[in-house]
Amino acid sequence: MTEQTADGLMLAADGKPLKQSLNRALRRQKLRAFLLIAPLLIFVLVTFIAPIGDMLFRSVENDIVADTLPRTVAALADWSPDSGAPPGEPVYRALASDLLIAVAAKTHTQLGTRLNYEDSGFSSLLRGTGRDVDDMGEDVGKALVAVDPVWDEPVTWTNLLGDPAWISAQADWAKAGDKTPEPPFVPSAAAQKNLPLTAAAYGDFARVMQTVKEDSPTEKRPWNTVAVSLTEDLKANPSAAAAFGADWQPRLSAVVAAEQGGAIPAADFMAAFTESDKAWGTPQPWEVIKTFSPRFTSGYFLNAVDLKMTPEGIAPRSEAERVYLMLFLRTMVLSLVITGTCILLGYPVAWLLANLPARTANLLMILVLLPFWTSLLVRTSAWKVLLQQQGVINDLLVWAGLVADNNRLVLINNQTGTIIAMTHILLPFMILPLYSVMKTIPPSYLRAAKSLGATDWTAFWRVYFPQSVPGIGAGSILVFILAIGYYITPELVGGAKGVFISNRIAYHIGTSLNWGLAAALGSLLLVVVLVLYWVYDRIVGIDNVKLG
Amino acid sequence: MTLKSLLSATALAMLPLGASAAFAEDLPPCDNCSDSMVLMSWGGAYQASQVAAYAEPYSKLTGVKITWDEGSNEAIAKMRAASEAGNMTYSLVDVEGPDSQRACDEGLAEEIDFDKDLAAAPDGTAASKDFGSAIINECFVPQIVFSTTFGYRTDVKEWNGKVPDNLCAIFDLENFPGMRALEKRPKKNLEWALLCDGVPKEELYTVLSSEGGVDRALAKLDTIKDQVVWWSAGAETPQLLADGEVVMGSTYNGRLFSAIVEQKQPIGMLWDWQVFDFDGWVVPKGLDEAQKNRVLHFLNFATDTQRLADQAKYISYGPARASSQPLVSTHATLGIEMAPYMPTNPANQKNYLVNNIEWWADNQDEVEVAFQNWLSK
Incomplete structure (x- = not known):
C-alpha cells in the first residue's frame, strides 16, 4: 500500500507524501466539523455575545452630555471648579444655545435623567430651565424690533443670512407646494465672514426648524440668541453692514447706532439662568457637567462599588449611601x-x-x-x-x-x-x-x-x-x-x-x-x-x- | 383567561339591544388605520376591566384585532428596548402617572393634543377641562384614579375591640400590636412616616428636601421596622392579611376591594391619608402612520365619559374624568353600589395625598439607595 522514497518519506497510494495527504484529510475533517457547529456558533454570537457585549458597553458609554451640550462642554474647558465661582457669561451663552436645540428635540429631559444619577435635582433643573430658555435674551430681541419692526419678520433673517442660491431654491420650493422637504438652509459667504456668530446661531435655528419641527425658517421668528449674536457681531465689527446690499446698510447701521446709543441692552444670560433657577449661579451644576462630559465614564463602575467621582478625584460615598x-x-x-x-x-x-x-x-x-x-x-x-x-x-x-x-x-x-x-x-x-x-x-x-x-x-x-x-x-x-x-x-x-x-x-x-x-x-x-x-x-x- | 372572557361576555350581554348600532353612528370613521393593535397593560382584574369596558366593545364595532401584552410592570424599560431596536411593537401602553413622566422625559411617548385627540364630555366640556388635574404631563391620557391605602384584619384579639381609624395606627404598636405589610420602596412610606411624625401635608416635600429629612422619615419607620413584612407585588398584602400573617398593610384599594367584597375576608379598610395616583395610556413614539391613526381613534373612544364610567363596574378605581363620576353605578356581577369603595368618594377622601412626581423624579435614585441601606441594617 505505501512505498518509501529514497530519502525515507512515506508515500500514499497516489504518490504524494503520506504526511501531506494526511494533513489534507484532517483539514477537511476539521472544516466539516466547523461547518457543523457554525449555525450554533453564529446563533450564540448573534443572540448571546453581541447583546451582552452591547449591554456591558453601556457601563462606560457616556455620549449624551457631549452630544447634547457640545458648545457648553467646549466653553467649560477653560473653567476650573477649583475657582469656587461659577463660569463666565460665554458658558451661559453656550448653554442657552445648546438648550434651545435640546428643548426643540426634547433631549434635555434625557440629559436631565442622566445627570440626575450623579446629582439629585438635575432632572427638574433642566426641565425647569428648558421651559424658560426660550425667553432668555428676550430684552435684546425686543429692543431690536423696537429699532426696526422689520426684525420681527422671519424672512428678514433668511434674506440677510441665506445664500442667494438657497433663497431662490427655497422660493421655487415654496411655489411648487410642500410635497418634498424644504431645501436645507445654507448661509451666505458674506454672512459667515462678517456676521460669524449670527450665521452660526441662525444656522442652528434653521436646521432645528427644518429637521425637528418640520417648519420653514421663513415662517418662524428666530430664537433670541440669534438677535443677541447679531448685536454682538455688529459691536465687534460695526462696518459689517458694508458687505451687504444697499437695502441692508441702513437697517444694520440703525442697529449699530442704537447699540452705541444704549438702546439695545447687553445680553445677560447668567442673570437669566440664575433667575430661572438659582442653582445655576453656583459652581455645583457646572462641576457635574464638566466632570461627566467625557464620552467614556468610569462613573457607573465607581457607583457600583460605592465610590463617586468628584472634581477632586475619586471619593468614597458616605456611610448612608453605600449599598x-x-x-x-x-x-x-x-x-x-x-x-x-x-x-x-x-x-x-x-x-x-x-x-x-x-x-x-x-x-x-x-x-x-x-x-x-x-x-x-x-x-x-x-x-x-x-x-x-x-x-x-x-x-x-x-x-x-x-x-x-x-x-x-x-x-x-x-x-x-x-x-x-x-x-x-x-x-x-x-x-x-x-x-x-x-x-x-x-x-x-x-x-x-x-x-x-x-x-x-x-x-x-x-x-x-x-x-x-x-x-x-x-x-x-x-x-x-x-x-x-x-x-x-x-x-x-x-x-x-x-x-x-x-x-x-x-x-x-x-x-x-x-x-x-x-x-x-x-x-x-x-x-x-x-x-x-x-x-x-x-x-x-x-x-x-x-x-x- | 376564564375570568376575562366571563367579564367580557357579561359586558356584551349588558349592552342594551341596538346599542352597538348607536355606537357605530357615534364612532367617526377611521381613515388610513391599521386593523390590529397591541395594548400593554397590567394583566389580572385591571386588564379584564379594560377589556370589558372598552377594548371588547371597540373590537366589536370596528373589527380591529386587539392583542394584549401584560408587561406594564416594566413598561418604560420595554418601550426603551423596543425604541432602541427601532421596532416599536406596542401600540398603546398603560402606565402609572410617574412612569408616564419618565416616558415623556425619555422621549419615548408622543405628546397628546388633549382637546383635539380626546372626546369632549357629553355637555360639551373640553377634554382638557374634564380631565382637569388628572392631566399630569403632555403625554399622559388618564383613565382611572387609584389609591394606595391600608387594610386591617377585623378580628385581632390583642386589639381588644379597637379598630384603627387613622393612619398613625400603623406606628402604634402599643394599641395595635402585630406585623404590618409595607411596600419595599421608599415612595409613600416616607410621606406616611413624616405625617405621623407631625409634619403637616403642605410641608412634606420641604421637609424631605431638607438636610436630614429623609433620615427623619426613616427614623420614624425604624420604630416599627422589626414588625414589618416588605412586599414587592400588590397581591401580597391581601394574601398576607387573609393568612393572618400581618394585621395591617398597605396595598392598592382595588386589591382590598376584591379581598373584602369578592372573597369576603375579615378585612377592614382605612381610607385615612390614602395616596392618590393616576393610571392611564401613553402612545409610544415610532409608530407608523396607520398604527398611530388607529391608536388615536381607539383612545378617543376608550377614554370618553361613558367608557370610563363603565370601567368602574368591574373594578373599584375611580374614573379620571369629572363627567364620568355621576355615571358610576353598580358592580357588574355583584350588583353592589360601587361609590363607597371608590377612592374618589367624598367620604373616603377627607385626608389624602398626591405624590409629588417632580420631587420623586429628582430624588428617587438617591432616596432608593438610602432606603435600601436602611433596610439592610
Whole structure:
C-alpha cells in the first residue's frame, strides 16, 4: 500500500507524501466539523455575545452630555471648579444655545435623567430651565424690533443670512407646494465672514426648524440668541453692514447706532439662568457637567462599588449611601451557604440514587426531577405557605408544643427564607452531577476496602469519597453560579435582608432605568464569577470536574 | 383567561339591544388605520376591566384585532428596548402617572393634543377641562384614579375591640400590636412616616428636601421596622392579611376591594391619608402612520365619559374624568353600589395625598439607595 522514497518519506497510494495527504484529510475533517457547529456558533454570537457585549458597553458609554451640550462642554474647558465661582457669561451663552436645540428635540429631559444619577435635582433643573430658555435674551430681541419692526419678520433673517442660491431654491420650493422637504438652509459667504456668530446661531435655528419641527425658517421668528449674536457681531465689527446690499446698510447701521446709543441692552444670560433657577449661579451644576462630559465614564463602575467621582478625584460615598459592596458580599456569602447546604442534602440522595436497586432508584429519580419541572414561582410561593409564621411548619411546631404560639419562628422574609427556598430550587443541579459520577464508582472498591479490614467510615472516606469529588466540584460550580444570579426567589422570600445584588440589577433595568449602572453591576458580577472560576481551576482543577 | 372572557361576555350581554348600532353612528370613521393593535397593560382584574369596558366593545364595532401584552410592570424599560431596536411593537401602553413622566422625559411617548385627540364630555366640556388635574404631563391620557391605602384584619384579639381609624395606627404598636405589610420602596412610606411624625401635608416635600429629612422619615419607620413584612407585588398584602400573617398593610384599594367584597375576608379598610395616583395610556413614539391613526381613534373612544364610567363596574378605581363620576353605578356581577369603595368618594377622601412626581423624579435614585441601606441594617 505505501512505498518509501529514497530519502525515507512515506508515500500514499497516489504518490504524494503520506504526511501531506494526511494533513489534507484532517483539514477537511476539521472544516466539516466547523461547518457543523457554525449555525450554533453564529446563533450564540448573534443572540448571546453581541447583546451582552452591547449591554456591558453601556457601563462606560457616556455620549449624551457631549452630544447634547457640545458648545457648553467646549466653553467649560477653560473653567476650573477649583475657582469656587461659577463660569463666565460665554458658558451661559453656550448653554442657552445648546438648550434651545435640546428643548426643540426634547433631549434635555434625557440629559436631565442622566445627570440626575450623579446629582439629585438635575432632572427638574433642566426641565425647569428648558421651559424658560426660550425667553432668555428676550430684552435684546425686543429692543431690536423696537429699532426696526422689520426684525420681527422671519424672512428678514433668511434674506440677510441665506445664500442667494438657497433663497431662490427655497422660493421655487415654496411655489411648487410642500410635497418634498424644504431645501436645507445654507448661509451666505458674506454672512459667515462678517456676521460669524449670527450665521452660526441662525444656522442652528434653521436646521432645528427644518429637521425637528418640520417648519420653514421663513415662517418662524428666530430664537433670541440669534438677535443677541447679531448685536454682538455688529459691536465687534460695526462696518459689517458694508458687505451687504444697499437695502441692508441702513437697517444694520440703525442697529449699530442704537447699540452705541444704549438702546439695545447687553445680553445677560447668567442673570437669566440664575433667575430661572438659582442653582445655576453656583459652581455645583457646572462641576457635574464638566466632570461627566467625557464620552467614556468610569462613573457607573465607581457607583457600583460605592465610590463617586468628584472634581477632586475619586471619593468614597458616605456611610448612608453605600449599598452595593455589602450586597455583593452578601450574595457571595449566601451563595456559598446555599452551595454548602446543597452538598449536605444532595450527597446522601445521590448516593441512594446510585446504589438502590433500579426500580426504587427510578422512583427516587422522579421525585428529584418532579420539582425541577414545576414552575419556579409555584415552588417559591409554596415555600411561603410552608414557612410563614401562620404557615404549615409553624402550625405543626406549635401543635407539637415545641414552639410557643406567641413566639413562632421567623423562617421567611429573611436570609433563612432565601437559603431554604433556594437550596430546594437548586438541589437537582447538585444531585444530578453527583449521581452521574457516583454511578461510575464500582461498588467492588468499597467491598475490597472492607475485606482488607477498613471500617465503614474509613472505606467511605478514603476510598469512596475521593472518587466522588469531581461530582461535588461540578455540582458546586453549577449551584454557585446559578445562585449568585438569582433574583426572583430572593425578591419573594428574602424580605429586607435576604436580597441579592441581582435584585438591584433588576431594579435598575426595569424600574430606575439606570442601565449604565445595571451594566456596571452586571459586569462586576461577571468578573467575580470568572475570578472564582479561575481560583477554582487552580485549586481543584477544572479537568477534575465531571458533568456526566 | 376564564375570568376575562366571563367579564367580557357579561359586558356584551349588558349592552342594551341596538346599542352597538348607536355606537357605530357615534364612532367617526377611521381613515388610513391599521386593523390590529397591541395594548400593554397590567394583566389580572385591571386588564379584564379594560377589556370589558372598552377594548371588547371597540373590537366589536370596528373589527380591529386587539392583542394584549401584560408587561406594564416594566413598561418604560420595554418601550426603551423596543425604541432602541427601532421596532416599536406596542401600540398603546398603560402606565402609572410617574412612569408616564419618565416616558415623556425619555422621549419615548408622543405628546397628546388633549382637546383635539380626546372626546369632549357629553355637555360639551373640553377634554382638557374634564380631565382637569388628572392631566399630569403632555403625554399622559388618564383613565382611572387609584389609591394606595391600608387594610386591617377585623378580628385581632390583642386589639381588644379597637379598630384603627387613622393612619398613625400603623406606628402604634402599643394599641395595635402585630406585623404590618409595607411596600419595599421608599415612595409613600416616607410621606406616611413624616405625617405621623407631625409634619403637616403642605410641608412634606420641604421637609424631605431638607438636610436630614429623609433620615427623619426613616427614623420614624425604624420604630416599627422589626414588625414589618416588605412586599414587592400588590397581591401580597391581601394574601398576607387573609393568612393572618400581618394585621395591617398597605396595598392598592382595588386589591382590598376584591379581598373584602369578592372573597369576603375579615378585612377592614382605612381610607385615612390614602395616596392618590393616576393610571392611564401613553402612545409610544415610532409608530407608523396607520398604527398611530388607529391608536388615536381607539383612545378617543376608550377614554370618553361613558367608557370610563363603565370601567368602574368591574373594578373599584375611580374614573379620571369629572363627567364620568355621576355615571358610576353598580358592580357588574355583584350588583353592589360601587361609590363607597371608590377612592374618589367624598367620604373616603377627607385626608389624602398626591405624590409629588417632580420631587420623586429628582430624588428617587438617591432616596432608593438610602432606603435600601436602611433596610439592610
